[in-house]
Amino acid sequence: MAAAAATALWATPALDARTETAAAEALQLRRQALARQQPQATPAAVQAGAALAFREAFAPPASRAARVAALLALAEGHGLTLRRAEFRHQAEPALGLARYRITLPAEGGYAALRDFIAASLAADPALALDALRLARAEGGGLRAELRFTLWTRLDTLAVPAAPAAVAATAGARP
Known part of the structure; x- marks a missing residue:
């Protein structure tokens, strides 16, 4: 056992x-x-x-006018003088996106310009600063040309020109 x-x-x-x-x-x-x-x-x-x-992470094209108006108001809020603004729309069908190129000739102080650029890029994640050109202005200020790209989803409908309200906000004539 x-x-x-x-x-x-x-x-x-x-x-x-x-x-x-x-x-x-x-x-x-x-x-x-x-x-x-x-x-x-x-x-x-x-x-x-x-x-x-x-x-889908990008804003719809209908938000473009409000976003441009906010950018122009931000520039003026930082004490920059905008004489005019140029806008150009370009579709990127392969990406399903549209790029809206914004050229802003501005005048003001270095600190104001630097703060505006930082604030504008922080405020809109679909905004990119493509180019910055600086020149000394009379009186110790700066003349700058800022070229931004604002990305949106591609709208399949025709894209209207920049709204008059946006151009008026900057005191610019398209």
Whole structure:
């Protein structure tokens, strides 16, 4: 009887190990079967989804006039003098985006210009400063030409010219 008890004690750990192995294999087979049942995303579908999410992160084109008006008001709020502003719309169909180029000739102090640039870029994440040209003005100030790009989602409809209210805000004539 002692021999039977010793055999039972020795066989139990081996039996437990085989049971655990079989359970792990069964779990792995169930996971593989579930994975085959669920549709797999193709790399093209993943890329298309990422492109759509990227495009949707940009504001709609209808917000452009208000965003430009806010930019011009921000410049004036920082004490910069804007004589005119130039606007140019350019569609980027491959990206599903539109770029709105804004050229602002401005005059003012260096600190005001620096603060305006920092505030404008912080206020609108879809605004990029493309170029900055500086020249000394009479009286110790600066003359600057700032070229910004404002990105929006591409509107499939015709794009109107810059609204008169935006040009009037800057005291500029388009």
